[in-house]
Amino acid sequence: MKAIIAKGALALTIAATAFSFVGVDAASAASQTISASINTVVATNYMVNMSWGAVTGASKYVIKTSNSPHVDEADVDWATTTGTSLSKQMTTAVGYRYFKVYAYNSSGTLLAYSNQVGAAKYQTGTVIRMKTDSSLTSTYPTSSASNYQKPVWFITLDSNSKAANVAPNFQLGEFIAESTITSGVVDPMMIQHVQNARTRKGSAMSINSGYRTPNHNAAVGGASLSRHMWGDAVDVPATTTSDYNYYNSLFSAEGPDYIESFAEAGYSHWHGDWRNEVRDYTNY
The missing domain is CATH 3.30.1380.10 (Muramoyl-pentapeptide Carboxypeptidase; domain 2)
Structure with a gap:
């Protein structure tokens, strides 16, 4: 399975290049794009530390995840937060995992979604960032x-x-x-x-x-x-x-x-x- 490098709190940053998959993402009508990155990982705990840009009018951010690099709005909710950063443990099996951030207003209207970021998880807890x-x-x-x-x-x-x-x-x-x-x-x-x-x-x-x-x-x-x-x-x-x-x-x-x-x-x-x-x- 892709910033992330393990054994210690070493940090890398995933490039914020936006990726769009035509006909895949229900969020295509969103008017803004979020710049997201995976910043740091604590190797022993499989922690993924993400951050992204604030979206005007957003009341919550939902991070969607998939083991396929085609994350869209219908995928699994990995986390929900009102802030613009998140630290959470990867609990899935070893392999590749991909993430996207979706921003919604208080009425549940999708405002924006981010570029895709990815991580490769190894059995020791080491997680290494992925990139294109x-x-x-x-x-x-x-x-x-x-x-x-x-x-x-x-x-x-x-x-x-x-x-x-x-x-x-x-x-x-x-x-x-x-x-x-x-x-x-x-x-x-x-x-x-x-x-x-x-x-x-x-x-x-x-x-x-x-x-x-x-x-x-x-x-x-x-x-x-x-x-x-x-x-x-x-x-x-x-x-x-x-x-x-x-x-x-x-x-x-x-x-x-x-x-x-x-x-x-x-x-x-x-x-x-x-x-x-x-x-x-x-x-x-």
């Missing part, structure tokens, strides 16, 4: 398959987010090989699967490859539709048949949707991915 990155989106291959759509929303990558503990035994940076990228997809559900396998193993587990940008994937000779680009694949070192079979057994309880054969993996690693799990960071 059109330059990165444009590098993705085109496919008609629903689970190969181009990502539009990405987590923010910097030294703080890479150092965040996204699982009891893993930092986010262990799943990212490229040192200069500032956006990426590192799926919270994939990391939980890896952590579950690590817990069963009972000792350290190295990661050969996690997320790859399309350009990096091409440079290392990855498959044209490699799931590493969608952040739900992992490679762990395995140089013998015994090692490969061991990881097959270790990850079997996590139900990977695809496992490379040892030959496909170049006799160097075990590869698994969860390409069919439900997630949404696109705008299709």
Whole structure:
């Protein structure tokens, strides 16, 4: 699932660019636009701290939420307040979550609604802000398959987010090989699967490859539709048949949707991915 970076009160700000989805939002007749952002997160409590601009005549603000980046007025009410800021705990499962603020007057008339903001929630309580990155989106291959759509929303990558503990035994940076990228997809559900396998193993587990940008994937000779680009694949070192079979057994309880054969993996690693799990960071 996307300001937010965990372990401590580190703050980032989500860009206030307005997004509109024609034909989706019942609020299209609203005369004003609110600028919203997610400001800070307390990692251990899954707290999301939001703020937005005041709307003239508003008597309440309702924050709507969805696990799909198409939040509209019909979605779930996450919170209601009379102020222009809110701190609240995310209690949903690991994954992506998106929010929009709706402003109403005392008669219940919708006055304005905000840009969309997003967050990715990891099992340790780490929450990392999400953002759009059109330059990165444009590098993705085109496919008609629903689970190969181009990502539009990405987590923010910097030294703080890479150092965040996204699982009891893993930092986010262990799943990212490229040192200069500032956006990426590192799926919270994939990391939980890896952590579950690590817990069963009972000792350290190295990661050969996690997320790859399309350009990096091409440079290392990855498959044209490699799931590493969608952040739900992992490679762990395995140089013998015994090692490969061991990881097959270790990850079997996590139900990977695809496992490379040892030959496909170049006799160097075990590869698994969860390409069919439900997630949404696109705008299709």
